[in-house]
Amino acid sequence: MSNTISIRKGLNIRLIGEATKEIREVPVSGIFGVSPLDFHGLTPKMAVKEGDTVLVGDVLFFDKKKEAIKFVSPVSGSVKQIVRGEKRKIINILIDSDGKQEAKKFSIKPIKEQTADDVKNLLLESGFWSSMKQRPIDIIANPSNKAKGIFVSSFDSAPLAPDYEFILKNEMEALQIGFDALSVMMEGKVHLSSKPNSSFSKIQGVIHHSFDGVHPAGNVGTQIHHIDPINKGEFVWSINIQEVAEIGKFFASGYINSSRKMALTGSEVTTRTYLNATRGSKMESLVKNSVEATNVRYISGNVLTGDRKELTEYIGHYHNQITVIPEGNEYKFFLTSGWLGAGFDKFSNSRLFPTFLLSKSKKFRLDTNTNGEERAFVVSGELERVFPFDILPVQLTKAAITNDIDGMENLGIYEVAPEDFALCEYVCTTKINIQEKIRQGLDLIASECM
Amino acid sequence: MLANACKLKNDSVKFLEKYLHKMEPHFIKGGKYEKWNPLFETLATFAFTPKLVTSKGTHIRDGVDLKRTMFTVVIALIPCLIFGIYNTGHWEMAVAEGNRDIPYFSEMLAKFLMGLTIVLPVIVVSYGVGLTIEFIFGMLRGHSLHEGFLVSGMLIPLTMPADVPLWMVGLATAFAVIIGKEIFGGTGMNVVNIALTARAFLFFAYPTSMSGDKVWMSGLGEKMNTNPAELDGFSGATALGDLASFMSDKATVAGEAVQSNMAVQSFSNEYGAWESFMGMIPGSIGETSTMACLIGGLLLVFTGVGSLRIILSFFIGGFVMGLLLNLVGGNPYLDLPAYYHLIIGGFAFGAVFMATDPVTASQTASGKIIYGFFGGFLAIMIRVLNPAYPEGVFLAILFMNVMAPIIDHYVIQANINRRLKRLKTI
Numbered sequence: 001m002s003n004t005i006s007i008r009k010g011l012n013i014r015l016i017g018e019a020t021k022e023i024r025e026v027p028v029s030g031i032f033g034v035s036p037l038d039f040h041g042l043t044p045k046m047a048v049k050e051g052d053t054v055l056v057g058d059v060l061f062f063d064k065k066k067e068a069i070k071f072v073s074p075v076s077g078s079v080k081q082i083v084r085g086e087k088r089k090i091i092n093i094l095i096d097s098d099g100k101q102e103a104k105k106f107s108i109k110p111i112k113e114q115t116a117d118d119v120k121n122l123l124l125e126s127g128f129w130s131s132m133k134q135r136p137i138d139i140i141a142n143p144s145n146k147a148k149g150i151f152v153s154s155f156d157s158a159p160l161a162p163d164y165e166f167i168l169k170n171e172m173e174a175l176q177i178g179f180d181a182l183s184v185m186m187e188g189k190v191h192l193s194s195k196p197n198s199s200f201s202k203i204q205g206v207i208h209h210s211f212d213g214v215h216p217a218g219n220v221g222t223q224i225h226h227i228d229p230i231n232k233g234e235f236v237w238s239i240n241i242q243e244v245a246e247i248g249k250f251f252a253s254g255y256i257n258s259s260r261k262m263a264l265t266g267s268e269v270t271t272r273t274y275l276n277a278t279r280g281s282k283m284e285s286l287v288k289n290s291v292e293a294t295n296v297r298y299i300s301g302n303v304l305t306g307d308r309k310e311l312t313e314y315i316g317h318y319h320n321q322i323t324v325i326p327e328g329n330e331y332k333f334f335l336t337s338g339w340l341g342a343g344f345d346k347f348s349n350s351r352l353f354p355t356f357l358l359s360k361s362k363k364f365r366l367d368t369n370t371n372g373e374e375r376a377f378v379v380s381g382e383l384e385r386v387f388p389f390d391i392l393p394v395q396l397t398k399a400a401i402t403n404d405i406d407g408m409e410n411l412g413i414y415e416v417a418p419e420d421f422a423l424c425e426y427v428c429t430t431k432i433n434i435q436e437k438i439r440q441g442l443d444l445i446a447s448e449c450m
Numbered sequence: 451m452l453a454n455a456c457k458l459k460n461d462s463v464k465f466l467e468k469y470l471h472k473m474e475p476h477f478i479k480g481g482k483y484e485k486w487n488p489l490f491e492t493l494a495t496f497a498f499t500p501k502l503v504t505s506k507g508t509h510i511r512d513g514v515d516l517k518r519t520m521f522t523v524v525i526a527l528i529p530c531l532i533f534g535i536y537n538t539g540h541w542e543m544a545v546a547e548g549n550r551d552i553p554y555f556s557e558m559l560a561k562f563l564m565g566l567t568i569v570l571p572v573i574v575v576s577y578g579v580g581l582t583i584e585f586i587f588g589m590l591r592g593h594s595l596h597e598g599f600l601v602s603g604m605l606i607p608l609t610m611p612a613d614v615p616l617w618m619v620g621l622a623t624a625f626a627v628i629i630g631k632e633i634f635g636g637t638g639m640n641v642v643n644i645a646l647t648a649r650a651f652l653f654f655a656y657p658t659s660m661s662g663d664k665v666w667m668s669g670l671g672e673k674m675n676t677n678p679a680e681l682d683g684f685s686g687a688t689a690l691g692d693l694a695s696f697m698s699d700k701a702t703v704a705g706e707a708v709q710s711n712m713a714v715q716s717f718s719n720e721y722g723a724w725e726s727f728m729g730m731i732p733g734s735i736g737e738t739s740t741m742a743c744l745i746g747g748l749l750l751v752f753t754g755v756g757s758l759r760i761i762l763s764f765f766i767g768g769f770v771m772g773l774l775l776n777l778v779g780g781n782p783y784l785d786l787p788a789y790y791h792l793i794i795g796g797f798a799f800g801a802v803f804m805a806t807d808p809v810t811a812s813q814t815a816s817g818k819i820i821y822g823f824f825g826g827f828l829a830i831m832i833r834v835l836n837p838a839y840p841e842g843v844f845l846a847i848l849f850m851n852v853m854a855p856i857i858d859h860y861v862i863q864a865n866i867n868r869r870l871k872r873l874k875t876i
Contacts, residue, residue, distance in 0.1 A: 013510070231869075231873045232873060297503075299509055303508070303510050304509070305508070308506065308509070323509075325510065327503060328501070328503050329503050331467050331498035331501050333463045333466075334497055334498060336463070337499070338497075338498060338499035339517045339521075346512075346513030348512050348513045348514050349512055349514075350512070350514045351753045352513075352514050352518050352519065352754070352755070353514065367510070368503040368504050368509050369499065369501065369503055369511070370502045370503065370504055370511050371499060372514075372515025372516065372517065372518075373495060373502065373515070373516075375596055376596075376636070376637060376638030376639060378516060378519075378598070378638045378808055378809055379516075379519060379808050380757075380811070380813040381754075381813070381815065381818075382754075384815065390868065390869075391865070392814065392862060392865055411862070411866065412869055422507070425507055425511075426511060427514075428511075428512070429512075429515060429516055429519055430516060430638070431511065431515065433506070433507050434507070435506075435508065
């Protein structure tokens, strides 16, 4: 194993609400939803109609521009409704589950007999490709591009993130098969980054890297930057490690398993455990009997990059975590809990609050209040402290805000995804929505330069 | 008893919150007083952190905001302010008694109160004029007050001589806020430091009120006109003014030119290193005490609001220039020990509070070092080599403000080149 790369620039936000290491089963019943909106920039084309019966793994819709990319049903049952929004945009595909989870059978040759294209086609047909992300632009990987490598992170360093060592402890075999498949597809260029002394170091046929330190050490973007940064014209793919294990199971059995282990976390959750739930589950069914407070925010994903969801909505495609935190929609008197208060209840990366005085084991219950109003950039040197890239975050963000394509290209837009800026957005004194600005910048680059 | 007081406080907070809640509909779009929304919002957000919540992206946010950041700078200025008030009072008393050598630490309360009567009106004028203009621009643009002026409004009085007429403070503040900031778009958009813009405006528009040896002690100019006899042999000059006079009028004793080292000796008798460091010398209201500046600087650096890189490299730059001048030597000004330059005039004040303004300083880490170094370097260069401007610090910082984007440009270009090089090597 190579030397450990230690990430010093960053921040571990210490939140209350980590999940205990036990797994609860969530039964498969009721309505499930697959939303094309989970996939940025996707224009879906439907493959089913309302009323059609589907099996697990049947194609629901595909990418209108790249028809090879398919999106499959996580449950067996019937298509209940195709929810459309303005201009008939497809918002959601709702499937009424029959509870049987009958799955479509794929015929798969042993991995050793497969070529790179065979593996790729199987991933595309089975819908696993939708989990394969590409940088630059941070969208679903374009299968017709040649990527210089697949990067997988075996740990998530975001606040309250699920522990993949725990989730995958009994699935090392499947994981190995999954990595074998990826390795065949990439001709060996598969990078796996783990913490030092991780049990994933046993995986064979991949290039191991070791990362340590504060968040975003576990972000694949940070790891790529330190291993083999992306240059203009290059493509890099990444995929979540739990998906790799599922790919392994799929190649071993020929059936798609759409259950995932997810962490139910956050200060407002009373029974914080891991869940064994099905993709596309309704938020309500996942947090049932676990949340008592009412003025809360349900987040599919973590607090830094997740999506806000109502109870009637469905967990996002890329998320293995549900976080529930209090809403901050109330006034805070300036001397007590507002801007001039002592602030022992606030978690701050700056020394303007006494966070640095408190014990490192103290955890915080943070709400969704912005703690201030948006302003123009004033403070300098602040974002750099939590941004472990050789990229100038303020200058890149400004280039994105001003639609300066040359500036963005020069300053390294090809390397980054919005999630890399999540901590910058957290610490920003002037409350600028940096992730959104970077996303807009990436979209502009995608439409003008790709 | 305590519980009752707490309850009373909580009740009044609740009442205020309810009242704001009730008033809010009148001020939002379509309400009765829609036009006055910026004013309402400013007051409301001052009293209560608003109930804004994150919508997408990061769902939680750091507690820090611009109000707290700016307020910290104001707190950091308090040592300078308090010392400045006392120092102003002291010199006013010295003028009244016609004796420059009255003991420094006596009749402290009286001196403080005397100082207060001079400094407080200057502060009131500065904030009054500045905030009014900011509100007008806020209403034109439909946004609440942005916090930048909270700091500028305190910095401006501290850079003024004690005897400055109040109308000049008002005029300079108006000029600085409008021309220095609002035409560029407001807080965060200005090119040069607001407070220094005000200082520079007065320096060039009304030089007789901003320099010379009559303006630094309150009441001196007036007394010179009405009762010069009492002030026989009394000098109202600052340390820098005295130094500059070494250059213009060659000191002679009994027809022979005074040796350079003797002049330095007599200067340091007049302005001891300790007195200069503590700030017990005449000068602009808040700038004299290096000690007070360093206390404020400590708070700024510790909280991360001020950049240690800039402050340190500014001092180093000034010291290096001082050493270089010592090497050249030949006249008293050049021979003045380098460390003296750091403790007289507005050097420390400029380094801690002016050069560190994050909007107008360099924004890149290595840029800050270059920016600070040349700021200090130029400040001493202007001070010594151009005695017409003994206070070179504000000119140097204004110049570096203008240069900061160029410094940043090269730092950014270096970052870009690293990326390009990577592309070429594969």
